Amino acid sequence: MHPETSAAPPQGHALLRILAQCPRRHLVLALAASLAAAAAGIGMVASANEMLVGGHDPRWLTMGFAAAALLGLAGRIGGGLLFARLGEGVLLDLRRTLAARVAGAEFARVERLGAARVQSVMTDDAARVADFLVAFPNIVMNATIVAGCLAYLAWTSLAAFGLALATILGGSAVFSLGHARALKEFDRAGSAQDELFSHFDGLFSGAKELKLNRERQDAFLRLSLERSIEEVRAHRLRGLRIYVVGAGIALFLVHALIGVLTFGTVAATGSIVVFLYLMMPLDALLNNLPNAQQARVSMGRIDRLMAAVAAPEPVLARSPATGFRELRLDHVRHRYFRDSEDGVFTLGPIDLTFRPGEVVILIGGNGSGKTTLAKVLTGLYQPDSGAILLDGVPVTELDRDRLRRLFSAVFSDFHLFPTLDGLSGPGASLDAEANALIAKLELAHKVSVTGGVLSTRALSQGQRKRLALVVAYLEDRPFYLFDEWAADQDPLFREVFYRRLLPELRARGKAVLAISHDDRYFDVADRCVKLENGRLVAAEIERPSRAHA
Numbered sequence: 177m178h179p180e181t182s183a184a185p186p187q188g189h190a191l192l193r194i195l196a197q198c199p200r201r202h203l204v205l206a207l208a209a210s211l212a213a214a215a216a217g218i219g220m221v222a223s224a225n226e227m228l229v230g231g232h233d234p235r236w237l238t239m240g241f242a243a244a245a246l247l248g249l250a251g252r253i254g255g256g257l258l259f260a261r262l263g264e265g266v267l268l269d270l271r272r273t274l275a276a277r278v279a280g281a282e283f284a285r286v287e288r289l290g291a292a293r294v295q296s297v298m299t300d301d302a303a304r305v306a307d308f309l310v311a312f313p314n315i316v317m318n319a320t321i322v323a324g325c326l327a328y329l330a331w332t333s334l335a336a337f338g339l340a341l342a343t344i345l346g347g348s349a350v351f352s353l354g355h356a357r358a359l360k361e362f363d364r365a366g367s368a369q370d371e372l373f374s375h376f377d378g379l380f381s382g383a384k385e386l387k388l389n390r391e392r393q394d395a396f397l398r399l400s401l402e403r404s405i406e407e408v409r410a411h412r413l414r415g416l417r418i419y420v421v422g423a424g425i426a427l428f429l430v431h432a433l434i435g436v437l438t439f440g441t442v443a444a445t446g447s448i449v450v451f452l453y454l455m456m457p458l459d460a461l462l463n464n465l466p467n468a469q470q471a472r473v474s475m476g477r478i479d480r481l482m483a484a485v486a487a488p489e490p491v492l493a494r495s496p497a498t499g500f501r502e503l504r505l506d507h508v509r510h511r512y513f514r515d516s517e518d519g520v521f522t523l524g525p526i527d528l529t530f531r532p533g534e535v536v537i538l539i540g541g542n543g544s545g546k547t548t549l550a551k552v553l554t555g556l557y558q559p560d561s562g563a564i565l566l567d568g569v570p571v572t573e574l575d576r577d578r579l580r581r582l583f584s585a586v587f588s589d590f591h592l593f594p595t596l597d598g599l600s601g602p603g604a605s606l607d608a609e610a611n612a613l614i615a616k617l618e619l620a621h622k623v624s625v626t627g628g629v630l631s632t633r634a635l636s637q638g639q640r641k642r643l644a645l646v647v648a649y650l651e652d653r654p655f656y657l658f659d660e661w662a663a664d665q666d667p668l669f670r671e672v673f674y675r676r677l678l679p680e681l682r683a684r685g686k687a688v689l690a691i692s693h694d695d696r697y698f699d700v701a702d703r704c705v706k707l708e709n710g711r712l713v714a715a716e717i718e719r720p721s722r723a724h725a
């Protein structure tokens with residue numbers, strides 16, 4: 177079974193779980209306010225009805241009506257405000273928890289999940305859940321008014337109540353016919369939306385390609401994007417249609433009931449007034465139903481995603497990055513997960529040793545496994561077999577974080593964050609240190625750091641890579657990993673990188689693994705290792721002048 181689907185989402189009704197996300201005290205208060213507003217509504221209809229029927233002191237009834245109206249006002253506003261706050265709070269919590277879980281989950285799992293699904297759930301589904309809570313006081317109020325009116329009916333006319341009950345049961349039967357189908361459609365709309373988000377990403381990431389080729393752009397908009405948009409629309413519409421038809425039939429049944437009561441003279445005027453009053457909350461309740469059901473489906477999707485990233489990687493107590501004497505890959509293998517066995521890439525078995533003060537260059541053709549090896553070495557991927565030994569001790573799942581703390585890495589698809597948050601050094605000295613490094617990497621005329629914030633990221637790819645190197649320097653860890661770092665540099669700076677920066681790192685006692693195609697500079701390395709189709713092919717070429725014991 178695929179790991180993303182193996183974790184079981186929590187059981188229980190999704191709408192109840194949405195409510196369970198709210199702080200108990202606030203929820204009780206908000207519910208109480210909404211119930212008070214509903215009780216006030218029932219009080220108003222009861223006093224108006226008693227007034228019409230006659231037999232009670234009109235002054236008391238008037239005062240009762242006024243008091244109920246005021247209570248209704250307070251309850252409505254109070255409940256509305258509290259539920260709006262709860263809704264926004266739940267939205268914040270869901271996004272915060274999901275972001276923390278994605279950040280804490282295993283890297284390979286996050287890679288497989290993909291950004292589109294996470295973004296789709298974090299934006300659309302989380303918002304639907306919050307919207308449900310914002311609308312919840314209306315649901316509570318209207319449901320209570322309907323229930324209260326029915327109780328009042330039972331008290332005034334059992335015959336009318338019996339007919340109303342039969343109508344409700346009939347209406348519910350109509351609803352349940354399409355309900356499961358509607359939920360399925362909403363769920364399909366959610367999956368289609370995940371794909372739509374990946375197309376949205378293509379719209380930006382692929383903007384250059386699309387702009388340069390009009391036909392391709394048209395085809396992308398018409399086929400990929402349009403198809404996804406249409407699919408979301410179609411599924412959602414099919415679900416909504418079921419509720420619209422259901423609500424129409426349910427209201428028609430109530431109308432028929434009013435007709436029977438009025439023209440069949442089954443009930444007194446009082447019961448008819450109650451029914452007429454009941455129409456509005458019932459209508460509102462039925463209108464809220466599709467949103468509530470979409471929130472239910474969204475909560476299910478959130479649950480599934482939460483479950484997929486539920487197990488955080490175990491992290492031992494955080495300790496500062498310390499040095500190492502030797503890092504050894506012992507018969508390490510890694511395979512990418514695929515549903516089928518066809519074309520699965522296998523890295524290894526790899527036997528390699530790294531030591532401080534040593535520059536190793538890793539070479540190999542495209543797709544030979546260099547980046548994969550880098551990800552295994554840095555602890556981003558777990559070896560499927562074999563072991564990574566840190567100073568002779570096998571790195572277990574528990575201390576993989578310790579392994580990662582050895583590395584400062586610039587991968588070829590690096591991300592440049594707008595701030596230096598999380599990098600050590602109190603504000604001013606961090607700025608000074610960063611600006612000195614920026615000057616060293618010949619970027620001072622382009623970018624600076626103030627208060628830990630980069631003045632710009634609108635730079636050329638080569639310049640952005642130099643900034644990524646600044647960040648790696650600021651991390652100042654014992655092992656530097658560069659994945660084709662120099663590929664985007666001009667010949668002059670390429671020379672600086674290989675002839676000055678790498679030897680400097682070696683002189684500072686750092687271990688360096690540089691993935692490279694620059695055969696002009698292989699002589700800089702203490703050793704060159706070569707990968708071919710996932711295996712080390714050449715024996716390690718040790719340069720005697722710099723060999724380590």
Ligand SMILES: Nc1ncnc2c1ncn2[C@@H]1O[C@H](COP(=O)(O)OP(=O)(O)OP(=O)(O)O)[C@@H](O)[C@H]1O
Pocket residue numbers: 287512513521540541542543544545546547548549
């Ligand atoms: N995320 C992934 N999921 C599944 N297979 C992958 C994934 N990334 C890479 N591969 C497979 O692993 C093989 C090695 O990829 P890798 O990126 O390690 O190669 P590389 O040597 O760094 O290539 P290049 O020089 O082009 O950067 C590829 O041929 C590809 O089939």
